[in-house]
Amino acid sequence: MTEAQAHHLDEVEVTPWREYFSFSTDHKVIGIQYLVTSFVFYLIGGLLAELVRTELATPASDFVSRETYNELFTMHATIMIFLWIIPTLTGGFGNFLVPLMIGARDMAFPKLNAIAFWIIPPTSILLLLSFFVGPASAGWTSYPPLSLMTNKAGEAIWILGVILLGTSSIMAGLNFLVTILKMRIPSMTLNDMPLFCWAMLATSALQLIATPVLSGAMVLLGFDLLVGTNFFNPAGGGDPIVYQHMFWFYSHPAVYIMILPAFGLISEILPVHARKPIFGYQAIAYSSIAISFLGLIVWAHHMFTSGTPDWLRMFFMIATMVIAVPTGIKVFSWVATVWGGKLHLCSAMLFGMAFVSMFVVGGLSGVMVASVPFDIHVHDTYFVVAHLHYVLFGGSVFGIYAGLYQWFPKMTGRMLNEFWGKVHFAMTFVGFNICFLPMHVLGLQGMNRRIAEYDPKFAALNVVCTIGSYLLAVSTVPFMVNAVWSWIAGPKANSNPWKGLTLEWTVPSPPPVENFEEDPVLVIGPYDYGTPKALDVVAATLAPPPPALVGEGSE
Amino acid sequence: MQGSTADQNQADITYAATIETSEHHSEHPDLRLFGFIVFLVSESMLFLGLFVAYFAFRVVTPDWPPEGTDELELLLPGINTIILISSSFVIHRADTAIKKSGDVKAARLWFVITIAMGATFLAGQLYEYNHLGFGLTTNLFASTFYLLTGFHGLHVFVGLLLMSAVLWRSRVPGHYSETNHFGIEATEVYWHFVDVIWIILFLILYIL
Known part of the structure; x- marks a missing residue:
């Protein structure tokens, strides 16, 4: 490091820690607020998962009661979905990265952004407090009439919580959509955007279109629960299937809300560390939009055993399988991007490549359960549990980890320790597969999900799953120690540690308030690696002040 | 900024x-107006979800309305509909006044008239509620009726609050002008939205 560079690094202003506890409207502060808050809930949701797995270590319900077991898995799913994956990927990474990547100084509506975040802490505390009155215990799907019969107070809090978190999600989606469409620097057309922005565009459309329908379902369910109407209660002439349709009209797109941003993160990470242009930029970009659209018309594949008529099942089966096409386009493009590249196997890249391989497993089992006859066989078994965890853990969470390793230096101005990063990766990858791979077998053999007790013949594999889950729990320790230690005392990061070409790497780490001193002008595409120009641009981002990116030359 | x-x-x-x-x-x-319109698109999905649920409930129920429950009267809601649709034209006069000549006084007047019409609509609705032969939990037909009209009524009420807020702010001279009139414009767009929702509601609840 040259002296000038060192001087440059010292000039970087680090956001005072108090700022992170305030109603800040800076998108970077809000992004980190989201990331840290939701990571806390990842730990809480993880603790609930460990309790579930401990109970399942033996066939009898000897660790917790059946009722407690129901509460545990219900709250586990609720917290992981609504308080960890969705807020981290959209609120966390979206907030931190989108304005930087499109050359904007902030989001379109900074105050709305802060409000969207500050809805989350009180709501999540409310949800946790429901443990004192008996939390919701009808599963995160909260199907009536079951949800109307158990833990009324907890269920009411759950409904309120979901409506509030949905509102926060709509606000965030609105902000992203407007920001991406209207706040880009003039020299950046839609087709010059980094692919993460395309993914966020597709995600925000889903948040805006699908979430209100969930709110509608929650309002109806709330009336049934608290006022005594009979919308979903067959005893009073209502129809519980209508709830399932409304619920899945949101909750299937929610799967894409949870995976599309991770697709975007991976599309950023792979080319940087493979030092190759992304393969099929437009194919990846437009397939995000295609997934977003198709994601809205496949919801009833969750209801193949709910008395859905045959002609409707046929439609939803075919529509669901069609989604494999745009998804496959992405996977092939990522593989082709990495193929023959000069791979830098750092922690971010390891998690990125693990994402692709694990997501393919989840995607393939997804095509299997899309087929009606197969789904009737495995519905409500551990095969579905295995499938969804390969998508949401092997996919979304690996994507989140990859993103954290990739942008930690940009967010904090400090480098993470690579060795402990790799230890973390190995433990997570191995633990994840030990925990969830056997569940495929258990499901095919007929072990039901959501029941505290099971046939003793499943005992051996369940012990394996439980051991894997403990390894997963331990694997978060090196990550947390690494993150906290590095944030305080890690080596300082320069503005472009991975030699990336997207705009966030042109500003100091951490970026100053309002990001860009001047509106940046695009000089190179986001993935033009391996060109002589890329060398110049990367060199410019590392030299203070970056001459190639400054509008008026000093000579 | x-x-x-x-x-x-x-x-x-x-x-x-x-x-x-x-x-x-x-x-x-x-980008406030653009953002507000995007929000209304999202909001319309809430109503769309409830409309579809309404039709689903209607399809699974053999008699709609069930025996013993009176058909809905058309006279009062008809008058109410005319009032609400007319109010959309009234509020548009406010928008024209502020955009063409920056005439805050005229805009305020048209807003007051719109508030009066919206309040009349709500009063009419409450009157109808009080004279119906069924309550919220009587049967599925009654529940959907109250929920849909109540949800829309809530939106009308929010519209009244928005207009009152604009009136309150417009007391400061120069707050709204020919070039700076987001509050007035957004309220107008919102009011048209509430109006369109009512037309759909009226058609599916009372006519179909």
Whole structure:
């Protein structure tokens, strides 16, 4: 490091820690607020998962009661979905990265952004407090009439919580959509955007279109629960299937809300560390939009055993399988991007490549359960549990980890320790597969999900799953120690540690308030690696002040 | 420079942003109306979900309305519909007044008339509620009726609050002008939205 560079690094202003506890409207502060808050809930949701797995270590319900077991898995799913994956990927990474990547100084509506975040802490505390009155215990799907019969107070809090978190999600989606469409620097057309922005565009459309329908379902369910109407209660002439349709009209797109941003993160990470242009930029970009659209018309594949008529099942089966096409386009493009590249196997890249391989497993089992006859066989078994965890853990969470390793230096101005990063990766990858791979077998053999007790013949594999889950729990320790230690005392990061070409790497780490001193002008595409120009641009981002990116030359 | 900043700061902010622009930044664009319309698209999905649920309930119920429950009367809701649709034209006069000539006084007058019409609509609805032969939990037909009209009524009420807020802010001279009238415009767009929702509701609840 040259002296000038060192001087440059010292000039970087680090956001005072108090700022992170305030109603800040800076998108970077809000992004980190989201990331840290939701990571806390990842730990809480993880603790609930460990309790579930401990109970399942033996066939009898000897660790917790059946009722407690129901509460545990219900709250586990609720917290992981609504308080960890969705807020981290959209609120966390979206907030931190989108304005930087499109050359904007902030989001379109900074105050709305802060409000969207500050809805989350009180709501999540409310949800946790429901443990004192008996939390919701009808599963995160909260199907009536079951949800109307158990833990009324907890269920009411759950409904309120979901409506509030949905509102926060709509606000965030609105902000992203407007920001991406209207706040880009003039020299950046839609087709010059980094692919993460395309993914966020597709995600925000889903948040805006699908979430209100969930709110509608929650309002109806709330009336049934608290006022005594009979919308979903067959005893009073209502129809519980209508709830399932409304619920899945949101909750299937929610799967894409949870995976599309991770697709975007991976599309950023792979080319940087493979030092190759992304393969099929437009194919990846437009397939995000295609997934977003198709994601809205496949919801009833969750209801193949709910008395859905045959002609409707046929439609939803075919529509669901069609989604494999745009998804496959992405996977092939990522593989082709990495193929023959000069791979830098750092922690971010390891998690990125693990994402692709694990997501393919989840995607393939997804095509299997899309087929009606197969789904009737495995519905409500551990095969579905295995499938969804390969998508949401092997996919979304690996994507989140990859993103954290990739942008930690940009967010904090400090480098993470690579060795402990790799230890973390190995433990997570191995633990994840030990925990969830056997569940495929258990499901095919007929072990039901959501029941505290099971046939003793499943005992051996369940012990394996439980051991894997403990390894997963331990694997978060090196990550947390690494993150906290590095944030305080890690080596300082320069503005472009991975030699990336997207705009966030042109500003100091951490970026100053309002990001860009001047509106940046695009000089190179986001993935033009391996060109002589890329060398110049990367060199410019590392030299203070970056001459190639400054509008008026000093000579 | 903040897009979501409340109206009363608008004047200062434009000034501050202009100063900055002259140095090196482009101004934070005013995206509030665009954002508001995107929000209404999202909001319309809430109603769409409830409408579809309504039809689903209707399809699974053999008699709609069930025996013993009276058919809905058309006279009062008909008058109410005419009042609400007319109010959309009235509020548009306010928008025209502020955009063409910056005439805050005229805009205020049209807003007061719109508030009166909206309040009449709500009063009519409450009157109808009080004279119906069924309550919220009587049967599925009754529940859907009250829920849909109540949800819409809530939106009308929010519209009245928005208009009152605009009236309150417009007491400051120069707060709204030919070029700066987001509050008036957004309220108008919202009111048209509430109106369109009512037309659909009226058709599916009373006519179909």
